[in-house]
Amino acid sequence: MTAASQTIQLNKDCSDCPIRHRAVCARCESDELELLESMKYYRDFEAGQTIVWSGDELNFVASVVDGIASLSQTMEDGRRQMVGLLLPSDFMGRPGRIHAPYDVTASTKVTLCCFRRGPFEQMMNDTPHVAQRLLEMTLDELDAAREWMLLLGRKTAREKIASLIAIIARRNAAIAQHDHTSSFTFELPMTREAMADYLGLTLETVSRQVSALKRDGVIALRGKREVTIPDFNRLLDETGDDSDGGPLV
Amino acid sequence: MTAASQTIQLNKDCSDCPIRHRAVCARCESDELELLESMKYYRDFEAGQTIVWSGDELNFVASVVDGIASLSQTMEDGRRQMVGLLLPSDFMGRPGRIHAPYDVTASTKVTLCCFRRGPFEQMMNDTPHVAQRLLEMTLDELDAAREWMLLLGRKTAREKIASLIAIIARRNAAIAQHDHTSSFTFELPMTREAMADYLGLTLETVSRQVSALKRDGVIALRGKREVTIPDFNRLLDETGDDSDGGPLV
DNA sequence: CCGGATCTTTGACATGGATCAAGGATACGC
DNA sequence: GCGTATCCTTGATCCATGTCAAAGATCCGG
Numbered sequence: 001m002t003a004a005s006q007t008i009q010l011n012k013d014c015s016d017c018p019i020r021h022r023a024v025c026a027r028c029e030s031d032e033l034e035l036l037e038s039m040k041y042y043r044d045f046e047a048g049q050t051i052v053w054s055g056d057e058l059n060f061v062a063s064v065v066d067g068i069a070s071l072s073q074t075m076e077d078g079r080r081q082m083v084g085l086l087l088p089s090d091f092m093g094r095p096g097r098i099h100a101p102y103d104v105t106a107s108t109k110v111t112l113c114c115f116r117r118g119p120f121e122q123m124m125n126d127t128p129h130v131a132q133r134l135l136e137m138t139l140d141e142l143d144a145a146r147e148w149m150l151l152l153g154r155k156t157a158r159e160k161i162a163s164l165i166a167i168i169a170r171r172n173a174a175i176a177q178h179d180h181t182s183s184f185t186f187e188l189p190m191t192r193e194a195m196a197d198y199l200g201l202t203l204e205t206v207s208r209q210v211s212a213l214k215r216d217g218v219i220a221l222r223g224k225r226e227v228t229i230p231d232f233n234r235l236l237d238e239t240g241d242d243s244d245g246g247p248l249v
Numbered sequence: 250m251t252a253a254s255q256t257i258q259l260n261k262d263c264s265d266c267p268i269r270h271r272a273v274c275a276r277c278e279s280d281e282l283e284l285l286e287s288m289k290y291y292r293d294f295e296a297g298q299t300i301v302w303s304g305d306e307l308n309f310v311a312s313v314v315d316g317i318a319s320l321s322q323t324m325e326d327g328r329r330q331m332v333g334l335l336l337p338s339d340f341m342g343r344p345g346r347i348h349a350p351y352d353v354t355a356s357t358k359v360t361l362c363c364f365r366r367g368p369f370e371q372m373m374n375d376t377p378h379v380a381q382r383l384l385e386m387t388l389d390e391l392d393a394a395r396e397w398m399l400l401l402g403r404k405t406a407r408e409k410i411a412s413l414i415a416i417i418a419r420r421n422a423a424i425a426q427h428d429h430t431s432s433f434t435f436e437l438p439m440t441r442e443a444m445a446d447y448l449g450l451t452l453e454t455v456s457r458q459v460s461a462l463k464r465d466g467v468i469a470l471r472g473k474r475e476v477t478i479p480d481f482n483r484l485l486d487e488t489g490d491d492s493d494g495g496p497l498v
Numbered sequence: 499c500c501g502g503a504t505c506t507t508t509g510a511c512a513t514g515g516a517t518c519a520a521g522g523a524t525a526c527g528c
Numbered sequence: 529g530c531g532t533a534t535c536c537t538t539g540a541t542c543c544a545t546g547t548c549a550a551a552g553a554t555c556c557g558g
Contacts, residue, residue: 071395073395073396073399075399075403075489075490075491076489076491077489079403079489080403081398081399081402081403083395083398083399084395094388096385101392101395102395124381125381128377128380131377131380131381131384132373132380134384135380135383135384135387136345138384138387138388138391139343139387141391142387142390142391142394143350145391145394145395145398146320146322146332146333146350146351146394147322148398149330149332149394149397149398149401150322150324150330150332152398152401152402152449153330153401153448153449154324154328154329154330154449156544156545157544157545191504191505191506192505192506192507193505199402200401200402200403201545201546202545202546202547203505203506204506204507204508204545204546204547204548205544205545205546207506207507207508208507208508208545210506210507211507211508223553223554224505224506224507224553224554240324240325240326240328241324242325405514405515406514406515440534440535440536441535441536441537442535442536450515450516451515451516451517452535452536453515453516453517453518453536453537453538454514454515454516455536456536456537456538457515457537457538459536459537460537460538472523472524473523473524473535473536473537
């Protein structure tokens with residue numbers, strides 16, 4: 001188990017929680033929030049640490065407060081595929097299911113806001129807002145999974161890399177309040193191997209295609225992780241998606 | 250539009266509905282069921298017919314009563330990926346979303362039990378059982394999508410074909426109440442091209458791998474569609490999944 | 499500042515699956 | 529029963545990506 005390097009923090013007030021308005025608690029009224037507040041506890045995980053192993057018993061559910069975690073499946077011979085990304089406000093665990101269906105790994109330092117399974121499920125039955133919000137979030141995840149299926153099944157290696165960079169860029173751009181034409185810069189939050197696991201490629205192919213996009217002026221690199229996009233539309237052209245900006249989210 | 254070849258049927262009583270206990274209405278009490286009954290209407294679609302196009306306005310949601318439909322996405326240059334399969338009792342449409350995100354196509358003759366968006370969403374807000382059941386179903390779909398991502402990203406063509414046949418076989422076996430050792434027979438409900446779109450392959454590769462599995466005695470064919478599995482465990486060995494029967498669902 | 503980990507790049511080569519092309523099987527309308 | 533459309537199979541060839549191998553970059557602890 002992973003208990004050794006995990007720490008339990010003191011609880012913070014929900015009202016200054018950074019994910020208060022996007023997480024599973026987004027729709028809760030003050031009485032529901034009070035109930036959640038009384039049953040929550042925080043846990044931290046270091047980058048690289050496994051949060052749960054596939055098949056483990058999972059007696060809590062949680063919201064990601066800070067950091068990035070990934071869901072992955074591994075075949076017997078070691079082939080691995082990432083099947084989901086947990087960003088701040090995303091929910092992990094499934095009401096009604098005891099065993100984890102995937103490995104969950106912290107990609108960066110991660111802080112979780114955890115709830116014990118029993119009380120949480122009770123609350124899902126008793127009050128409507130948590131279940132409603134969780135349904136919305138699950139439907140969004142399903143859409144994301146299906147976009148990803150198109151990527152895995154039909155895109156070329158170059159398109160896959162461009163798509164991944166565009167997704168990460170878009171997330172950063174959303175935060176940095178940015179338009180699509182002038183250049184901007186951000187950090188890739190993952191190794192080449194993690195990118196490969198995400199995209200259904202080998203790490204060598206990832207490295208080659210990143211180099212190719214750099215050579216062609218679609219991206220610029222400083223070091224291994226810092227990416228600059230001189231022209232976002234040029235990048236989008238390389239993703240294979242409709243140019244009207246539909247598919248990527 | 251597809252209105253020309255679609256027919257509107259007379260309503261049947263929910264109490265003898267074949268999907269009554271698995272669909273989105275599974276948990277409804279008699280008063281909720283009455284409300285649903287008053288707002289539902291049936292629509293039929295022929296095999297091959299498109300039910301909705303990606304981007305279309307969708308003013309209803311529906312349960313599949315009978316038949317098989319597929320969700321697919323198509324890239325500008327024609328590459329296509331199936332991203333979901335709708336079987337009897339599965340739900341299509343998303344509360345709160347107006348435009349369809351995927352093409353929905355009838356693979357066989359399909360009967361839908363439809364609800365206009367407005368009243369259905371009203372009901373989701375007013376009563377808990379529909380939303381609760383829809384959450385469960387959506388979580389199941391998400392799991393299925395993630396299994397599929399592993400298949401698309403990491404399995405070989407042979408493993409993909411074996412996995413698909415095993416999934417279909419398992420579904421038929423569940424219906425036919427069957428054990429895993431003796432042989433049994435069923436029909437592939439799709440063309441080679443549809444299999445290819447499902448698996449992220451070309452139809453030629455599908456054909457070759459089906460032939461190879463036949464040559465190796467893993468399956469037997471009569472005609473193009475009728476498959477016999479002499480030894481289900483042998484088939485499972487070819488899927489690349491854990492032998493304990495975990496991943497396939 | 500050094501030595502070892504870890505991550506990344508690049509090259510040479512192998513190969514699985516795509517592509518291009520032809521023809522066979524089956525169903526269906528006339 | 530014949531012609532045509534659709535679906536499927538098979539062969540030849542090509543190429544994108546995987547595999548294997550080596551070496552370069554970066555980081556970090558001592």
